[in-house]
Amino acid sequence: MMLILDSYFKNFPARRKVAEFLFETGLSVKNGKIYLREVEVPISELSRVIGVNRKIIYHTIEYIEKTYPLKMVFEKLNPLPSLITMAPIMGWEVLEIELEKRDYPFALSELMRYLNENNVQVMEIFSRNLIQEEAKAYIVIDGTLPVEVFVKVKDIPGFRKLVLHTPEKTKERLVCSYCEVKYCPKKVVIEGLNTED
Numbered sequence: 001m002m003l004i005l006d007s008y009f010k011n012f013p014a015r016r017k018v019a020e021f022l023f024e025t026g027l028s029v030k031n032g033k034i035y036l037r038e039v040e041v042p043i044s045e046l047s048r049v050i051g052v053n054r055k056i057i058y059h060t061i062e063y064i065e066k067t068y069p070l071k072m073v074f075e076k077l078n079p080l081p082s083l084i085t086m087a088p089i090m091g092w093e094v095l096e097i098e099l100e101k102r103d104y105p106f107a108l109s110e111l112m113r114y115l116n117e118n119n120v121q122v123m124e125i126f127s128r129n130l131i132q133e134e135a136k137a138y139i140v141i142d143g144t145l146p147v148e149v150f151v152k153v154k155d156i157p158g159f160r161k162l163v164l165h166t167p168e169k170t171k172e173r174l175v176c177s178y179c180e181v182k183y184c185p186k187k188v189v190i191e192g193l194n195t196e197d
Helices: 002-009 013-025 043-050 054-066 068-075 101-117 147-155 169-174 185-196
Strands: 028-030 033-036 093-099 122-128 135-141 159-166 179-183
Touching: 002 013, 002 068, 013 043, 013 054, 013 068, 028 054, 028 068, 033 054, 043 054, 054 068, 093 101, 101 122, 101 135, 101 147, 147 159, 169 179
Parallel strands: 159 179
Antiparallel strands: 028 033, 093 135, 093 159, 122 135
16 A cells, blocks of 8 residues: 555655545545545544645545545445454553564464464454565453563564554563563552442
């Protein structure tokens, strides 16, 4: 997708900024308007969030709609709901794994095989390997990842870095030169509220 944006927006940096925002958030362009699924998004609010004036957004919409390849792509954009950000609050964990681009397919399949062998219940997978971005995978785990599995993930060929998003404060001690543990303080607040009832 970034190659398409490079090709069509190379002479229009402000329009490219708008197009990138639309693509990353899954907002579509149809009939001279911008939509979040079937809900029209106000241009004034978009201009504030993106940091461009409204005129740039209108020019971007016009340009997309008169450029057939762009029109085909931007008409079909849709946001993808995900459990990633709310998982630790729900008591689940998220493995955020950075992989080597050349090893991406093998490393991802090895990771999934390894999780399966260790009876780790996977609820959701989101993964990207775009040319101009780091190759990453986000895997939402039902419950928490056993410590021995967490420690062995770094042995997978193609592995670069692991970030574990967890509700478990005790896992902060697992941090090594390859890994990072992000503890969810919101889980404590929710548990505190539940015990007050």
